[in-house]
Each structure stands twice: as C-alpha cells, then as structure tokens.
Amino acid sequence: MNIEEIYKEANALLEGHFLLSSGKHSKFYLQSAKVLENPKTAEKLAMALAGQIKKSGITIDTVCSPALGGVLAGYELARSLGVRFIFAERVDKKMTIRRGFEIKKGENILICEDIITTGGSALEAAVVAQSMGANIVGFSALANRGFCKRVGSDKESKPTCKLPKNLPFFALADFEFDIYESDECPLCKDGSTAYKPGSRGN
Numbered sequence: 410m411n412i413e414e415i416y417k418e419a420n421a422l423l424e425g426h427f428l429l430s431s432g433k434h435s436k437f438y439l440q441s442a443k444v445l446e447n448p449k450t451a452e453k454l455a456m457a458l459a460g461q462i463k464k465s466g467i468t469i470d471t472v473c474s475p476a477l478g479g480v481l482a483g484y485e486l487a488r489s490l491g492v493r494f495i496f497a498e499r500v501d502k503k504m505t506i507r508r509g510f511e512i513k514k515g516e517n518i519l520i521c522e523d524i525i526t527t528g529g530s531a532l533e534a535a536v537v538a539q540s541m542g543a544n545i546v547g548f549s550a551l552a553n554r555g556f557c558k559r560v561g562s563d564k565e566s567k568p569t570c571k572l573p574k575n576l577p578f579f580a581l582a583d584f585e586f587d588i589y590e591s592d593e594c595p596l597c598k599d600g601s602t603a604y605k606p607g608s609r610g611n
Contacts, residue, residue, distance in 0.1 A: 410457055412552065412582035419444045422584075426596045428603040431526070434594040437586040438606050439552055441523035445481040454551055454581065455485035461560065461579050462490065462519070467546045470517045471495060475504065475534040482551050483521035497534040504533040506541060514542035525550040525580065528557050528572035547577040555585035 416422040421443035427435050445451045462469070469492050474483030476498040487494035495510040512518070518538050520531045528548065535545045553559045557570035559580040572578055589595065597603065 410453075410581070412454075413584070415450065415454070416441075416444055416552075419447070419450065423606065426601040426603045428605045429526075429588070430605075431588075432591060434589045434591055434596060434603045435586050436596060437584075439524050439554075439584060440606060441478065441482065441551060444551070445485075445523070451481060451485045452489070455482070455489045458486055458549060458551065458579060458581055459489035461581075462486075462547075462549065465547075465560065465577060465579070467519075467577070468517050469519045469546060471512075471519070471543075472521050473497060473506070473518050473534055473538050473543075474521045475530040478524070479522040479530075479534075479550075482523040486519075486521050486549065497537050504530070504537050506534075506537050512538060512541040512543045516543050517546045518543040519546055520548045522548075522550040524552045524554060525572070525578070526554040526556055527569050528578075532571045532573075545573075545576065547579065548572050549579040551581055553578070553580035553583050555583045559583065 421440045423438040423440055427438040429435055471493040472483050472487035474480050474496045476496050480496050484494050497504050497506045520535050522531050525531055531548050556567045557572045557578055558566040559578045562583055
C-alpha cells in the first residue's frame with residue numbers, strides 16, 4: 410500500500426505556505442480529512458494499521474483519540490480491532506474526556522491520531538485517560554511526520570518528539586517535510602504569506 414499516493418489521489422497532500430499549529434512554517438501539509446471522507450479508503454487504511462498492531466501482540470480494550478482530527482481515524486481503527494472507541498476534547502484549552510465516557514481502572518487504551526507530528530495532543534489525551542485509571546499501551550496514527558520513531562521504521566526519534574519512548578508507536582508511513590521557524594522561513598523571505606490550513610477552505 411502506497412500511503413503517499415493515497416494522500417495525493419485524495420488531494421490531501423497540500424503544497425503552499427502553511428502556518429502549523431506549532432507556529433512554524435512549512436511548504437507542505439497533510440490534510441487527512443480529505444482521505445477519510447471516503448469511508449472505503451478510511452476502512453482500508455484502518456485495517457492496514459490494525460494489522461500492524463495485531464502483530465505486536467499488545468492487548469487493547471479501547472481506542473481513544475484527541476478531537477477533532479483523530480476521531481474518524483480512531484473510530485475506524487477501533488472498528489477494525491473490534492474494540493470500544495472514545496475521544497478526548499479540549500474545553501477551555503484543556504484536554505478532557507467527558508460526554509459520559511468512563512474508563513475502568515487498568516483498562517488498556519491505545520491512543521490514535523490521524524497524523525502525529527511531535528505527539529503533543531496524543532500525549533495530552535493519554536495523560537487524561539491515565540488520570541481516569543487507564544493503562545496506556547501505545548500510540549498510533551495513519552501518518553507520521555517523522556519526528557517520532559514508529560514501529561517498523563529505521564528512522565530515529567528527534568528531540569522534539571513528545572511520545573514516551575517505552576511505548577510502541579504505530580503508523581502506516583513517514584512523511585518528512587522541511588519545517589522552518591517563522592523568522593527563518595525562506596518562503597516568507599520570498600514574499601509569501603503563511604496561512605493556517607482551513608483558513609482558505611483547505
């Protein structure tokens with residue numbers, strides 16, 4: 410399965426001048442929502458990711474995703490694994506798990522995102538789930554931006570990766586793009602203006 414081709418065919422690998430949530434700039438952006446809008450494609454990707462996870466032998470009771478980006482990927486992964494799905498969401502800028510979702514003490518939870526860059530949001534969701542009694546068994550995503558080491562890849566984690574090194578991270582592919590500090594961005598120096606994905610209908 411060529412994940413990059415799937416993203417390109419769905420017009421989900423965007424090229425331009427993007428302001429990332431970290432405040433940094435990049436020429437490329439992955440828009441997983443465009444891939445996941447096709448249920449058959451979402452199912453295909455989730456099944457491939459579930460296959461990787463099953464081979465690892467870890468026990469999973471529930472998949473938990475940080476909203477909003479991870480919800481579709483997490484739901485489809487949970488369906489492929491045959492387990493329960495819940496999600497975490499920000500309330501007043503703080504990650505929380507609500508809407509009646511309960512976690513049993515010792516419940517084995519896998520965190521799932523659509524894309525993991527440094528893993529900050531995924532880690533926030535994990536911390537909240539742990540505070541409710543969960544046992545976090547790993548992290549997963551459809552795509553890895555290359556900052557964290559995934560199972561099956563020979564690429565090492567970068568210092569900016571926030572995921573725990575003692576837990577497995579599963580993803581279908583690595584996407585490594587140049588990322589620039591805002592004051593060092595060559596695109597800005599060429600006169601281009603960065604925009605946040607979504608602000609122009611993307």
